[in-house]
Amino acid sequence: MSITSFVKKFLTYRGLEPLYISKGKGFRHSPNGVPVTLPPWLSEEDVGYFVSQLEKTTITGGVNYYRALPVDWEIGAAYNGAKVTVPTKFIIGDQDWCLEMFNKDYILGDEFKSDVPLLEDVVLMEGAAHFINQEKPDEVSKHIIQFLQKF
Incomplete structure (x- = not known):
């Protein structure tokens, strides 16, 4: 798979299951040789x-x-149970694979709020995946500015 094909497939991936890239085979979700149609937020120049x-x-x-995500979890085990204790606004796309990877019910429920006690808001952006700052720049900027204006 060419780097250009890889970039296009990576940036346009939509799916709630974890992203899987096998060595030598590419994306299991988008076979080699299948062309990618770029969405309006991603140009050939960007790619x-x-x-x-x-x-x-x-x-x-x-x-x-x-590939090292399982090891990262082991390294971070010392922080298990630690709270995020700064004011927080969490923005995620409804098509971001991280939503399922980190458990949608956890993120949208009370348990996340207990781990992030100063969580002011969870924004679930409709129609957006992992690259929300590129996919919906105006909306993301609006949320960030509104959040920062409180300080």
Whole structure:
């Protein structure tokens, strides 16, 4: 799979199951050779920029981050039960795979609020996936500005 194809598939991925990229096979959710139609928020110019940066640094580091998620959880075990104690507004897309990965009922329910006691709001952005700042920049900016104006 080319880097261009990878970038397009990664940025446009929609699905609530965890993203899976197998070595040598690419995305299980989008077979090799299947063209990607870019959404309005992502241009060929954007893709070209991301590809040019990945050609300089390679994509291995980014992919290995996702491959190492089970290890990351082990490393972070010392923080199990720790509370986030700063004012917080949590924004996530309703099509972001992280919503299921971190348990939608937890994020939208009272348990998240107990772990983040100063959580002011959880915003579930309709029609958005993982890259909400690109997919819905005006809405995201509005939420951030409204949140920061309180301080």
